Amino acid sequence: MDFLTRMMTIAPKTPFTRGVICIFYILVLLGTFPCPRPCLAAFNLDQVEAAFIFNLTNFVRWPDQATQDRPFVIGVMGNPQVARNLQIIISGEKIKGREAVVKIIDDPSEIEDCDILFIGNSFKGNVDEILQLLRGHPVLTLGESEEFLKKGGMVAFIFTGKRIQIQVSVEAAQQEGISFNSKLLRIAKIYKPERQR
Amino acid sequence: MSSRINVSLVTILFALLAFLPFALECPAFSSQHAPSEETLFYLKNLSIEQLASLEVTTVSKTEEKMADADAAIYVITSEDIRRSGLTSIPELLRMVPGMDVARINGNKWAISCRGFNAWFANKLLVLIDGRSVYTPLFSGVYWDILDTFIDDIDRIEVIRGPGATLWGANAVNGVINIITKKAVQTQGTEVNGGYGNIQKGFGGIRHGGKIGDNLWYRAYAKYFNRDSFKLKDGSDANDDWDQGRSGFRMDWNPSPRDSFTLEGDIFVGKSYDYINNVIYIQKGVTKNRAKTDVSGGDLLGRWTRKLSDTSDFSLQWYFDHSYKGADYLEETRDTIDIDFQHHFHAFNRHDVVWGLGYRLTWDHIPPSLIFDFEDERRSDNLFSSFIQDKITIFPNFLDITLGTKLEHNDYTGFEVQPSIRLRLKPSRAQTFWAAVSRAVRTPSRADHDMLLKLRVFKTGVTENTLALVGNNDFDSEKVIAYEAGYRYVPERRFSFDIATFYNVYRDLRTSVRKTAIPPFTTFPPPDSRLIPIVIENQFHEDSYGVEVTGTVELASWWKTSLSYSWLKLRLHSRHSPGDSELGDKNIPRNQVSLKSYMDLPYNFQLDTLLFYVDELEALNVPAYTRLDIRLGWNPLKNLSLSLKLENLLDNQHPEYVSVSGITDSEVPRSVYGKVTWTF
Known part of the structure; x- marks a missing residue:
């Protein structure tokens, strides 16, 4: 700051030049400060979803996860x-x-070889059929709508227009022996299937 | 005393500013575009709670760029192009708020924004894939030869206001940037064709394919034949035209860091006009229906290399040849251009782009009955350089962009065009921006060298020739533009954009009648005199206006958009009164446009465009409302049929009155049908 003060005092005395020099210093100095956080790009839905899928694996237990020797x-x-x-x-x-x-x-x-299956909303085929095929296989099914849980899916990333909300269907997961960590259950909204009859 | 106060103030200010960024939370990181890999690595390390609390967007990169821009930008998307059913680039520009698009006759347009519209409106810079189509002869755009395979256009970005820092001279009132799709986006074959009352047959074919692992290509050929418009009395204006065009594009990505593009076009066509220059009648030339032959070609190459995640450069060159031949004027022109651009991040907060460019253009313009240029051949050099630094003051909240362009041209020497832009983002959805820039319109060859004979009359034995004469002392036209705008884009279904400007122009072109002088060129013959109307820089002007656009998705199947613009010009003459094509009374004060795209059951689409354009008082052109309807149907996934009705509300209407010696005509109602088949 001492250097700055000296620079300011030896600067020409007209208010205009002083103002210009002031602005110049401010810009140059600000420009060299480190950013407080990495200045990253806007987060797109598909980027955050991908991060969620990876992160989610820490909070899910598969029945046979320890015994497998093939890739995940x-x-x-x-x-x-x-x-x-x-x-x-x-x-x-x-x-x-x-x-x-x-x-x-x-x-x-x-699909049966998967440990996780993510079915995006733009999937053109029959979701019911896919979920039916997975009956009896411990595959964590992920979707993008509440509709997906209604059909028997386990986890949905629901875009609310601003954030991603996770909904989980504990029941659907339990049927295949998959369980969720309590930390996930605290963050997620628990989907309650409407009881039939 | 006061200086001491100042010094301590500054010290405090620095201290504050130094700490503020650390105190500021920036959860949204909305503004800067870091490469997606870096983003993903960042996201990967967040906790699940942090992920759940992130603000997320589904807006695409292009939309985001548009929402984030610190200028009055408008993008015509490929959806707009498809759903408008418009078949030429100049007609598509009607969708841009504040753009003044007027048809002079069947094959000529006057297009400008923020005032100064004429056949050779000279304050817009137009680029197609980085190639300038601005002609240095009249410093306007030959809109009739600006074309490509329309379905291959990815988007048209229009920036209103001076874009001078990056784009070079003559982007005084705006830049139009036409960007075609990459070859990888146009794989497969598309065949289209159509017919109507004005569209007397058009068709095209494009095929895209892949060679090896990383080379994509496409090639196209197209042809159109458009019938003439109507004269005021309803008779045929005989201003029909046709044009054939073929081109290609290749994209080669030999490594993740390098990409090469090579593209080119060739075209040939002809058009007709009536010339209403009095000399034609006086010289006894009865056949004043002029045929204009056009032909040309271009070849462009670009190499882009990514040096790191935050740094890249590109090297681009092109060659362009064009020929325009009519009875009244014949021009052959060749242009070579080479540009280098380097972009990098520095000290975390600086995003710097700088570049160097060189352009050489040479032409041949033989004298005609009415035109006589000072030299039959001329070549001009243009050296340019620019630097722009975008400084992040508070990440995702405030940034400032400083830039300047320095160029040297053969007419006026060095030209400096600096600008400063400020952008404030109080939230992800909102952007405030403001800018002050200086831009120049450098003299065209016509301003400098032209002799255009307008009329011949006798006084005694002396033959007098009244002529518009270029001026070797003609200087650049200058503008200082003050702009500000606000944009609100909360989500896909709604957006709002307002831009205002105040432009102060100096040394605008005027034509001033001078006393008769003895002959100063080989023309006229010895016993004659020339009465020159000399091109000078005698006008000053200021203009101000506002442009507003709102977009609403009323339902998932119905998108609408409404734009309004208002413009006012005030002209001041420096001293001598003189004629001028400028002024407030030949621009439309108010313009409104409405877009509506509906997806109907059974794969039908109903798309409507409505334009209101205010009167051009000085030209005696009344206000008009134009309604276009397009009905589209996709009976199969790869087959689409459409019926387009243009200008439904009246039989015919004028949009502009030519003051350039070319007969104008009126826009009639028209209809055409089109079939597009892809496989």
Whole structure:
């Protein structure tokens, strides 16, 4: 600051030049301050969803997760952008001590090999049929709407127009032996299926 | 005493400013565009609670760029292009708020914004994929030869106001940037064709494919034949035209860091006009229906290299050849342009872009019955450089952009065009911006070298020729523009944008009649005199106005948008009174446009465009309202049919009166049908 004060005193005396020099210093100095946080880009829905999927694995228990020796497979249908983002996120990472792999799934016959299956809203096929096929397989199913939970899905990322809200269907997960950590249940909204009859 | 107070004030200010950024929370990180990988690594390390509390957007990068811009920007998207059913680039510009698009006749447009409209409106810079289509002869745009395969246009970005820092001279009142899709976005084949009462047949084919792993290409060919408009009495104006065009684009990404683009076009066409220059009648030329032959081609290459996550450069060159030949004027022009741009982040908060450019243009304009240029051939050099620094003061809240362009042209030497822009984002959805910029319109060859004979008359034995004469001392026209705007884009379904400006122009072009002088060129013959009307910089002017746009998605199947603009010009003559094409009375004071896109059941679409354009008082052109309706139907996934009705509300109406020696005509009602098939 001493240097600055000296610079200011030796500056020409007209108010205008002093003002200009002032502004100049402010800009230059501000420009060299470190940013308080990384100045990152706007977060797109598909970016945050991908981060959520990766993060979620810390709060989910699969019945057979310790005994598996094959890679941990995250299948993605109907949202290639999320798949691409996930690929970047999981590169070099392990999930449940296993190598993690992202697969873009076109053919329903591949879904049983997944540990997680994400079905985006733009998926054109029959969601009911996919969920039916997964009966008896411990695959965590993720979707993007409450409708998805109604059909028997386990977790939904619901975009409220501002944030992503997680809804979980504990019941649907339990049926396949999948359980959620209590921390997740505190953050998430618990989906209660309407009792039939 | 007072200086001591000042010094301590400054010290306190610095201390405050130094700490403020640390105190500020910036959860949204909305403004800067860091590469997505960096974003993902950041997101990956957040806790699940933090993820759940993040503000998230579904807005695409283009939309975001538009919402975040610190200028009066408007983007015509590929959806707009498809759903408007408009078949030419100049007609598409009607959608831009405040853009004054007037048809002079069947094949000529007068297009400008924020005033000064004429056939060669000279204050707009137009680029297509980085290639300038601004002609240095009249410093306007030949809108008739600005074309491409319309469905391959990705978007048209229009910035109203001076965009001088980045874009170079002559972007005084606006920049129009036409961006075509990458070859990877246009894979497969599209065939289209149509017919109507004015559209006397048009059609095109485009094919895109892939060679190896990382080279994509496309090629197209198209043709159109458009019938003539109507004269005031309803008779045929005989201003029909046709044009054929073919082109290609290749994108090659040999490594994740490098991308190469090579693209080019060739075209050939002809159009007709009536010339109403008196000399034609006086010289006994009875056939005044002039045929204009146009042809040309261009080739552009670009290399972009990513140096790091925050730094990249691009090197672009192009060659452009054009020929325009009519009885009254023949112009052959070649242009070579090379540009280098480097962009990088520095000291965390500086986002710097700088560049260098060189352009060489040479032409051949032989004398005609009415035109006689000082030199038949001329070549001009243009050297340019620019630097722009976007400084983040408070991340995602306030930034300032300082920039200047320095260029050297052969007419006026060095020109400096600085600008300062300020952007404030109180929240992710809101942007306030303000800017002060200086821009210049450099002299065109016509301003400098032209001799245009208007009339011949005899006094005794002496033949007098009245002519518009260029001026070697003609200086650049200058503007200082003060702009401000506000934008609110809370989500996809609603947006609001307002921009205002106050422009102060100096040294605007005027034409001043001088006393007769003896011959000073080979023309006229010895016993004759020239009465010159000399092009000078005699006018000052200020203008102000406002442009507003609102977009509402009324339902998931119904999108609407409403724009309004208001404009006022005040002209001051420096001293001598003189004629001028400028002024307040030949611009539309009020303009309104309405867009409505409806998705109906059974894959039908009903799209409506409504334009209201105020009268041009000085030109005696009344206000008009134009209604366009398009009905589209996709019976199959890869087949679309459409019926387009243009100008439904009247039989015909004038939009402009030509003052340039070319007969104007009126826009009739028209209809055409179109089939598009992709496979």
